[in-house]
Amino acid sequence: MKYMLSRVADSVYWMSRYIERAENVARFVDVNQQLLLDQPDAEDTQWAPLVAITGDTELFEERYGAPTRASVVRFLLFDREYGNSVVTCLRSARENARGVREIISREMWEELNRAYLLVTDAARNPDPVVEDPDTFLRAVKDACHQFVGTMLVTMTHNDAWNFMRMGRVLERADKTSRIVDVKYFTLLPTAADVGTPIDELQWAGLLRSASALEMYRKRYGRISPQRVVEFLLLDPKFPRAAHYCVHLAEASLHAITGGRPGAASNPAERHIGRLRAELEYAEVEDIVQVGLHEWVDAFQTKLNKVGDAVHDTFFALDPVGAGAASDEQ
């Protein structure tokens, strides 16, 4: 492909980000559920951290007041007015896809359409899901995986494909770091519980929510907090690890521009090159020293800069809403 429309690049990038976001918000709910199941006397207050990691606490409190299990699950999965709920993410993904139907494969559109119908159907009668979200969360995860798999095997790996992959992995890097952050916010019953079986159970639950438990075991065997953090943030080969994601985003970016690592030709390449190098040479001890939460916070800021630079370099366009005026006969 010689070139592509900026609007189209923007749409496929965001379509892909929104699908990944939907999947990860489902994972958020799952991770919290897992963490709390291991704490028999968990209370509703334990759902507050989940809202905190979305960064949308204010909006939540305005709409729901104090966080309870039911209100948080409803907010994250089904709130149509919340821009990052699963249902809204899939609607946004589909809206973006509608504008690029001729760019993506028919099978991809069908998968996305199916995922959208799955979630909107559930949103119509949310109570059973709020009561027991497990099956639904699994279905959302599967639907998103099916989309990504379909994309992998039905679409030419051209610029559009690379914009999609870049959107997906940048989103995933951000969300994996937030999943790690959940643990920071989740209080153990007492300070003395750090390093106890409960602590270990929670870390295992975290890995499971990131579909990382088995792969972690192969790499490190025993659960240790530092190794879990290392695996989820710094592993160069695990597909949900922040480092791997940033590496892939850089590869896609270079595939689009024809550039190569070490020779940045635009701000997007510069920002992402710097971040990738940082992750490549980081050691988990550094993270612990800075403080996990602080490190994750700084990492997200850098990712945002990459996102902004991608926007400025490729998409920058004044958005104009298209109305319905035509004389279709």
Next chain:
Amino acid sequence: MPQGSPSGAHLPHGVIDDRVAFEDYALDGFYDEMFVGPGVPRPGCERLAERLAELDPAELTLRQRAAELAMLNIGITFNVYGDTAGTEKIFPFDVVPRVVPAAEWAVLERGLKQRIEALNLFVDDIYHDQKILEDGVVPRHIVETSKSYLPACQGLNPPRGVWIHVTGTDLVRGGDGQYHVLEDNLRCPSGVSYVLENRAIMKRTFPKVFEKAHVRPVHTYPSKLLETLEVLSPNAGDPTVVVLTPGVYNSAYFEHSFLAQQMGIELVEGRDLVVDGGFVKMRTTQGLKRVDVIYRRIDDTFIDPKAFRPDSLLGVPGIMEVYRAGRVALANAPGPGVADDKVVYAFVPEIIRYYLDQDAIIPNVPTWLCEREDDQRYVLEHLDELVVKAAGESGGYGMLIGPASTKAEQAEFAEKIRANPRNYIAQPTLQLSRAPTLVDGHLEGRHVDLRPYILYGDQIHVNPGGLTRVALKKGSLVVNSSQGGGSKDTWVLAEDNS
């Protein structure tokens, strides 16, 4: 007619329960597209009738549902205006195809070519010397008061003098089976994507019925369209052709996207294009790229806020200047809508005679012009029998169907006609032909029309097929998708003696 006994011409009597029973199929005095009499198929329809008769009606229904579900999943949908939720609906598909015998098609093809040729000459004349107005064949004031007449197009010279590159002419048949042209649709005729998708779904769901039916293929349309567009290019090199859409909220967005995909070209919105250095360019990830030909699916007056409607957000400011300078081609050219005006329509037979010195091969529907005093009197006295249409509207909007209207609606139209007679025409309520249609598990006659698609580039090409629209509501004469219509696959036969 075939030698010997035409197969299937006589269906087995005492049709068994699990067969599609054509003997119960009532013609009700209408011209039927498939049958001449109860259980007796028209020449050319024998094989289809025979194949259908072998099917279990329950299976037919099942396949119909499968076809519709496929359409929903694929997203072959249209958007409903005035529905803020952005609801998408499928255009209902009827599995029983409509057959057009080869001999009938040959006449239609000649008639459509004749008509497009004449209308194109008319448009070119109107925007140049206006000889036809000078000679008084078409009254000057009718052209000048037409909503779609664009003085800004005066003196434009589109490549090869072709203004009307894509047409979707609406044809109907009356009780005697005679085809008439109902509307010319010279601006942005939609629906061709359904022609192609209906055929694809038909082949998939009914391979047996389709087999050996000698149906002419329709799938060459996108490549023909691309050829038509490419010859317009002002650029000698490999031309860059794009489809311009108003965006995802347009009712025909699926089609815009579909055609771009089938032609392998970019689908752009107005905001993707910009006038730069005297050319039209699109914004890409690698900067601005020149565009040579635009198949635009945006109304004339929205195309350039500088030349026409300043409030249009859909178009490209300055594009008309580039067009005038011959540095970009537009299909269709801006301006032909004037020939779509329903009052101008009434003059098309004279237009054909004027430019080609021929009689119209496909006649018009008789039309009363309300601006003529005698005509108006007649129309006002017969509102309960006639169909009244606003001259500048399309898509089934702004219409009164006399026999189906209330006294209040008639009074409302009478007032409109008196207030603005130039804007109204009336036609007899046609007894549109019917075609067997699957309704609640059995076949019933439903009214249909036919919209073939005509391309005018190097030569005039009529796609052998077209969109058969069917009014699914019992007794309804309105086939528009916006008003409860569905569609059928249209089979133009390669030869009649097969």
